[in-house]
Amino acid sequence: MAAMVVVVSLQVLLRYAFNTSLDWSEDVARLLFVWSIFLAIPLGVKQGAHIGIELLVVQLPPTVRTSLVRLMALGCAALMGAVGYQCILLAAQQWDEFMPTLNVTAALFIVPVAIGAAHSALHFAAIAISGVPPRVQAAVE
Numbered sequence: 001m002a003a004m005v006v007v008v009s010l011q012v013l014l015r016y017a018f019n020t021s022l023d024w025s026e027d028v029a030r031l032l033f034v035w036s037i038f039l040a041i042p043l044g045v046k047q048g049a050h051i052g053i054e055l056l057v058v059q060l061p062p063t064v065r066t067s068l069v070r071l072m073a074l075g076c077a078a079l080m081g082a083v084g085y086q087c088i089l090l091a092a093q094q095w096d097e098f099m100p101t102l103n104v105t106a107a108l109f110i111v112p113v114a115i116g117a118a119h120s121a122l123h124f125a126a127i128a129i130s131g132v133p134p135r136v137q138a139a140v141e
Contacts, residue, residue, distance in 0.1 A: 001032075001036050003032055004028075004029050004032035004033055004036065007022075007025050007028050007029050007032070008025065008029050010022065010025065011025035011026075011029075023101045024101040024102050026101075027099050027100070027101050027102050028102070030109075031108060031109065034109050034112055034113075035112045037112075038112035038113050038115070038116035039112055039115065039116055039119075040116075041116045041119075041120055042116055042119035042120045042122075042123055045120045045123045045124065045134075046123045046134060047134055047135075048133055048134030048135040066131040066132075067131075069127065069131055069132070069133050070127075070128050070129075070131045073124045073125070073127035073128035074124070074125075074128040076120075076121075076124040077121045077122075077124035077125045077128060078121075080117045080118070080120045080121035080124060081117070081118070081121045083113070083114075083117040084113075084114045084115075084117035084118040084121060087110050087111075087113045087114035087117060088114050090107075090110050091107040091110040091111055091114060092107075094106050094107040094110060095107045
């Protein structure tokens, strides 16, 4: 995040103060943004920071609620696994494409999505095994 702020700030300074610019700053800033966001998603999954509507769920008996938590976490783990797998295939297809202003592969935009999805799948699998939502785990520990 700090590198992204530095690159964008430098670009703004150069553009408005010196009437010049860095041709690579936009690609680098976007790349850093994508990496920081998709590597942070598993942290949100682990802490239970993702959006959930619990209006009905809190009214269910504890055994049904635990089963529902396990089922939903298992579904999320499967979906994240599918996303991670498809990202690996897509990155392999795009590996020989290069960004216009940098001499690096354009697949670097897909790699953090694959890593974040795989890491999220592991957290969802842990929730499916334990049957305890992350917010409850944090309160218990």
